[in-house]
Amino acid sequence: MAGASKDWESKVLLFENEVTEGVDPTPLITTDAFKVLNYVPQFMDADQKVRKIEKAYFGADPVAMSGFKRGATFDMEMHGAGIPAGTGIPPWMKMLRWAGFGAPVVGASSVVLSPTTLNQASATHYGYIDDLLLKSFGMRGSVSFKIEDDEYPIFSLDFLGRPPTNLAEQAAPGVPTITGYIDPVLSSTENTTFMYDGFAAPLRRLTLADNAQREYRSLINPQDRVIYSGRAWRGEMVIEVGDLSVKNYFTGIREGTTRAAQVVQGMASGNIVQIDMPKLQVTGNVSLSNEQGKTMATIPVTALPNLGNDEVVFTSK
DSSP states (O other): OTTOOOOTTOEEEEEEEOSSTTSOOOOOTTTSEEOOEEEEEOOOEEEEEEOOOOOSSOOOOOEEEEEEEEEEEEEEEOOOOSOTTSOOOOHHHHHHTTTTBOOOEEOSSOEEEOBOSSSOOOEEEEEEETTEEEEEEEEEEEEEEEEETTSOOEEEEEEEEEOOSSOOEEOOOOOOOOOSOOOOOOOSTTTEEEEETTBOOOEEEEEEEOOOOEEEEOOSSSOOEEEEOOOOOEEEEEEEOOOTTTOOTTTTTTTTOEEEEEEEEOSSTTSOEEEEEEEEEEOSOOEEEEETTEEEEEEEEEEOOSSSSOSSEEEEO
16 A cells, blocks of 8 residues: 555565676566565665765765675575476576576486586566565575475575665565475484495584675676675584594594585475585594584685586586
8 A cells, every 4th residue: 555664564576687797588477486584684784985075164074875786695496306307307496597596407317506607697586575676687696405304405695796776666566476395394314314434424414605796896887786706615624523533533634634524405206405515624632522412523624626517516407
C-alpha cells in the first residue's frame, strides 16, 4: 500500500545470469527466485569527494558522491538436488556460478562444480523488501562454507555490484516460484564422513573461505564494474587429538607437506554433497584447547590447487 512502511520480514530474491555483463536480463519471479537465509541487502556504498573551499566562516564543505556500489550477504543450505539419479543441479550450484565457479558439469550419476579462472560470470540481482525494490548489476560474489557437528552445513555468500541511477523503486514482486530445494541433513557421524590424509579424523568443525579479490573499477567511457581478480581458499579444521601412533596430524608442518581432505555430507542418493580438497597445507599456528576434558587442535589450512582450478571441488550425487 502506498505510504505504508516496508515490512523487513517480507523478502524476495531474484538472480539471473547476465549474457552481457552489466546489462539487465530482467529476472523473473517465476524462474529466478532463490531461497536463502539471513539476507542483508546493502542500500549503497559510495565515495565522498569533498570540495575543500576556502571561506571566511565556519561550515561544512559540499560533497559529491561517486563510485556507487551495492552489496548483499546471505546464506544457503547445502543439500542435493533431490533426484535419486544424482543428475540434478542444486540451487546453490547455480549461485556459485557467480562466485568464482564454472558451469556445473552433469555426469552419469553426479554433477561436479569446480572453480574457474577465465570467463567469470556476473548476475543481475533484484532484492525486494516488501515492495521496496533494490536492483544490482554486474554482481560477483565470494563464498565460504562450514561443516560442523550437529549443525546444518551452509554456504555464506557476499555479493558486490553496482546500482542503477534510480537507487530504489517501489514494485510488488508477486509470489515467487521456488523449486529445486530439499531438506538438508545435520552434519553428524550418521550423515557425514570426513577424511584427512586417509584418516577419519574426529572433526568438530571445518570452515573454508575463498577470500576472493573483488575490486570496483571505474574509468571514463567504460561502464563501472566489479572485477574478480583472484582467490585463496583458507580456513581451519578443529579436530580431536588422539594417539599419535595411530595418526599424527602434526608431521610435515615444518616441511609444508600437503594432504588430501574430503567431506561427504548425506547418505541418501539425491541428497549427497561431496567436497574434495586434494592439497591442504597447514599455513598458520596450530593451537590446542580443552573441550569437555579432551584436547582439541585448531589447525589453520590453505587449499592449494593441484592441477589447477581444483583446490575445492563440489559434487552433488
